Amino acid sequence: MLNLILFGPPGAGKGTQAQFLTQSFDLIHLSTGDLLRQEIKAETPLGKEAKQLIDKGELVPDQVVIEMIKNKFAANPDAKGFIFDGFPRTVAQAKALDNLLEENKTPIKAMLCLEVERQELIDRILFRGKTSGRSDDQDVWIIEKRISVYNKKTAPIKEYYEAQNKHFPIDGMGTVDEIASRLKNTVRSL
């Protein structure tokens, strides 16, 4: 199995690049953001609770996203591997993911970290907000809050994977194709 984490701040291009990687390496894409948006669309109790937090730029509780990932992992027993996108977002989530993968004897191979300048992130998210319909993409205050939550709670995970020699920084500036080749080359070299 080939298990990858696609990591980086909001607007780094994780969702876009995950699509290329899933195609190239025949993997299953697991995005907690997409899963939460499906719950919101279906107006489930979980979706309603999540929407309140997402619209403030805050994180959904660890236990909620960990359960989602466990369910999706168990639902795909024949997968050749997974790309985790938007998860883990806290050290507690990273530890829970390691435990889950350890139980299944299929560890994380690499954490691919897209590095993008702050202003570029804001510009990309605002541009996406014109068509995404995502309320959290339309307001600069919420976007800045998401970036600061990332810096405070999510970025420290880099050290967690660095300690396992699994952290691979990738230049996330440039065209979609350029970034896709950088990612593909890194995965091929693993």
Ligand code: ADP
């Ligand atoms: P982005 O990377 O652009 O912020 P996502 O689609 O990954 O977008 O996530 C949207 C929102 O969903 C986040 O701002 C957060 O509120 C919530 N969310 C997604 N994944 C997680 C997670 N692993 N832990 C906690 N909250 C999450």
